[in-house]
Amino acid sequence: MSPSLRTPDVLISEVGPRDGLQSVKATMCTAHKCNWISALHAAGLREIEVASFVPARLLPQMVDAAQVVQHALTLPGLTVMALVPNLRGAEAAIAAGVHKISIPVSASAAHSVANVRKTHEEMLAEVRNILALRQERAPQMGVEVGLSTAFGCTLQGAVAEDEVIRLAEAVVAAGVDDCGLSDTTGMANPAQVRRLFKRLFAAIGHHAGAAHLHNTRGLGLANCLAAWDVGVRTFDASLGGLGGCPYAPGASGNVVTEDLVFMFEAMGLCTGIDLDALFAARAPLQAGLPGEPVYGMTPLAGLPLGFVQGALRG
Ligand code: ZN
Numbered sequence: 001m002s003p004s005l006r007t008p009d010v011l012i013s014e015v016g017p018r019d020g021l022q023s024v025k026a027t028m029c030t031a032h033k034c035n036w037i038s039a040l041h042a043a044g045l046r047e048i049e050v051a052s053f054v055p056a057r058l059l060p061q062m063v064d065a066a067q068v069v070q071h072a073l074t075l076p077g078l079t080v081m082a083l084v085p086n087l088r089g090a091e092a093a094i095a096a097g098v099h100k101i102s103i104p105v106s107a108s109a110a111h112s113v114a115n116v117r118k119t120h121e122e123m124l125a126e127v128r129n130i131l132a133l134r135q136e137r138a139p140q141m142g143v144e145v146g147l148s149t150a151f152g153c154t155l156q157g158a159v160a161e162d163e164v165i166r167l168a169e170a171v172v173a174a175g176v177d178d179c180g181l182s183d184t185t186g187m188a189n190p191a192q193v194r195r196l197f198k199r200l201f202a203a204i205g206h207h208a209g210a211a212h213l214h215n216t217r218g219l220g221l222a223n224c225l226a227a228w229d230v231g232v233r234t235f236d237a238s239l240g241g242l243g244g245c246p247y248a249p250g251a252s253g254n255v256v257t258e259d260l261v262f263m264f265e266a267m268g269l270c271t272g273i274d275l276d277a278l279f280a281a282r283a284p285l286q287a288g289l290p291g292e293p294v295y296g297m298t299p300l301a302g303l304p305l306g307f308v309q310g311a312l313r314g
Pocket of ligand 1: 019182183184212214243254
């Protein structure tokens with residue numbers, strides 16, 4: 001029986017081909033990216049952020065974004081996502097035919113200027129422009145905002161929770177479908193995650209989106225569990241823990257997809273993802289980025305004796 005027969009309890013959104021690849025120095029070639037994405041899909045991942053639409057001079061790793069999207073669109077049942085920082089990126093993503101875009105809005109004013117060279121108000125105006133473009137050209141496309149540096153910023157330090165919630169309310173009022181919280185810099189702790197996601201649900205209800213948590217200080221899984229406990233059901237993660245932010249010095253390491261899937265499956269929850277096939281998806285990643293370190297405890301330790309995935313139990 002395939003693990004995908006039961007409706008998943010939790011959506012794992014793979015961001016390695018975007019968040020992971022844009023933070024490593026080496027560039028993975030298009031064919032390797034496509035192989036890797038196919039392997040992720042074969043393992044059961046049903047949402048993958050496959051690229052970001054940014055100027056090639058800023059992120060040469062993403063120069064083939066449209067080609068990668070074109071390949072991902074051939075994979076059945078896959079929601080193909082891309083990150084877009086501005087209107088121009090949104091135009092390119094719509095032209096490429098993505099199902100959903102994710103717009104990073106920095107909760108930290110300092111990170112906003114460093115990352116997208118815009119103040120909060122300028123960025124909110126850009127979000128409104130992108131929503132108007134969707135209305136005109138791609139009304140079926142999903143639009144998500146990820147509030148980056150929501151739990152702290154390497155440039156500014158603490159980020160006021162009131163400011164995070166104000167921005168979440170503003171983007172939902174503007175018309176985005178959902179708004180998640182990102183620990184871009186790996187500064188979050190579980191108590192903070194619980195508190196801020198609770199406030200997010202209270203403020204924007206069902207528009208509350210994904211938890212995007214990094215493992216920079218080893219708290220990635222603990223933070224995911226805290227988010228799960230207060231009702232979050234979509235989690236970004238990166239195969240092999242690739243990831244970081246080129247404009248947040250010292251930030252590295254998304255939550256490792258393999259470990260996150262193992263945690264949920266071991267709890268008896270269904271992710272729809274086959275762990276053995278997920279481990280196998282590390283091979284095309286490593287083939288495309290020779291010498292790049294990959295992380296994750298579960299792939300090294302292997303599955304425990306007698307372990308049965310959640311879908312087979314329930
Ligand atoms: Zn990230």
